[in-house]
Amino acid sequence: MATLLLTGASGLVGSRLLPRLVEAGHTVRALVRGDVTLPAGAAAVHGDLADPGSLRPAVKDVEAVVHLAALFRTTDEDAVWRANLDGTRNLLSAVQAYAPRARFVMTSTGNVYDADATRPARESDPCSPTQAYPASKVAAEALVRESGLTWSVLRLPFVYGEGDGHLASMPGLVSRFGLHPAHTYSVAHHRDVAQVVKMALAGTLDSRVVNVTDDAPITVLEMTALAGSEVEGSAEPLTDPWHGRMDGTLLRELGFSPEVPTVQAAARAGIL
Ligand SMILES: NC(=O)c1ccc[n+]([C@@H]2O[C@H](COP(=O)([O-])OP(=O)(O)OC[C@H]3O[C@@H](n4cnc5c(N)ncnc54)[C@H](OP(=O)(O)O)[C@@H]3O)[C@@H](O)[C@H]2O)c1
Numbered sequence: 010m011a012t013l014l015l016t017g018a019s020g021l022v023g024s025r026l027l028p029r030l031v032e033a034g035h036t037v038r039a040l041v042r043g044d045v046t047l048p049a050g051a052a053a054v055h056g057d058l059a060d061p062g063s064l065r066p067a068v069k070d071v072e073a074v075v076h077l078a079a080l081f082r083t084t085d086e087d088a089v090w091r092a093n094l095d096g097t098r099n100l101l102s103a104v105q106a107y108a109p110r111a112r113f114v115m116t117s118t119g120n121v122y123d124a125d126a127t128r129p130a131r132e133s134d135p136c137s138p139t140q141a142y143p144a145s146k147v148a149a150e151a152l153v154r155e156s157g158l159t160w161s162v163l164r165l166p167f168v169y170g171e172g173d174g175h176l177a178s179m180p181g182l183v184s185r186f187g188l189h190p191a192h193t194y195s196v197a198h199h200r201d202v203a204q205v206v207k208m209a210l211a212g213t214l215d216s217r218v219v220n221v222t223d224d225a226p227i228t229v230l231e232m233t234a235l236a237g238s239e240v241e242g243s244a245e246p247l248t249d250p251w252h253g254r255m256d257g258t259l260l261r262e263l264g265f266s267p268e269v270p271t272v273q274a275a276a277r278a279g280i281l
Contacts, residue, residue, distance in 0.1 A: 017077030058096030093145035166195035198269035222257035
């Protein structure tokens, strides 16, 4: 088990991943900016990706870094680039200087793939997004790959579960982004994000970019219904029907099998 730094520990994904990493026996430092209550066994290190000086004590002598911290729930594109690209660059520089043998695991997003795909996206498919969030993630992925560190990149889908409010936010996303009710997204439960991070920490995913998905993509309409809300149906044809869909074959070849195979299974298990 490793001494590791987790960034983004206060976020939707990080707050559910952190206790699982502690439970798995890792010694976890969490990079935090504000007052965050951490589970027993985790230590807070106050710092900011924008402040290189604060990153030295955070990374000193760690054996691994799990880099979740990112900015995307905003319309401030400059801030998105600063957090996701400049912030990752600062963190990589600190790791190169003070923990050069550390394994570096970064979460990216399935939004990196081109919208006009003709099937679920594979890891080798074109990624030329223009929006700040996915474009900054593509650029940050490149920094990670070229860092000289031992690395892996996990492209996450829509992550949900454990009362995180993400599914429940779907009606708002439908109106904000004009999502078609029949549009189908790849998804993954927090339990399976943790499973994949553990695979990465064990070295199984070294030098890999991998798509993370459960077994059954699901429509916007069904996600919304499972979260207890309703959106209006539509028989209009879909534009870019494969956008948001990832092919999870590679990760399965590397040994992944989702603990929560579908959103419906999560609902039955009471872990939505
Ligand atoms: N959630 C999803 O469905 C999803 C889907 C695809 C990919 N991902 C990826 O998964 C990762 C986590 O997503 P999330 O949903 O958990 O995000 P989130 O809820 O928005 O949390 C973002 C985290 O990043 C931290 N952060 C942002 N800027 C920072 C900075 N300058 N210095 C230090 N920490 C900073 C935030 O800290 P504060 O609390 O201090 O603001 C927070 O802990 C991201 O890399 C994202 O791209 C998530």
